[in-house]
Amino acid sequence: MPLAAGTFEACYEVQGTVSFAGKSWTSVGGSHPAATGGVKSRGVDNRTEMDLIEFGLTGAKSELM
Numbered sequence: 001m002p003l004a005a006g007t008f009e010a011c012y013e014v015q016g017t018v019s020f021a022g023k024s025w026t027s028v029g030g031s032h033p034a035a036t037g038g039v040k041s042r043g044v045d046n047r048t049e050m051d052l053i054e055f056g057l058t059g060a061k062s063e064l065m
Contacts, residue, residue, distance in 0.1 A: 012032075026045050035052060
């Protein structure tokens with residue numbers, strides 16, 4: 001699956017729908033075991049997107065705080 005930062009070989013594509021409070025959102029994304037989860041996600045019926053740009057085993061810092 002191509003990404004802005006490169007390509008993750010052996011990714012698998014998944015599609016899922018989340019429903020909450022009477023609304024639904026469907027997204028399709030790529031996952032990779034080495035990255036412990038998602039590496040890319042795009043909304044099918046919404047304007048969401050996520051790209052993993054870097055990962056490693058040390059020095060991780062969250063931007064979600």
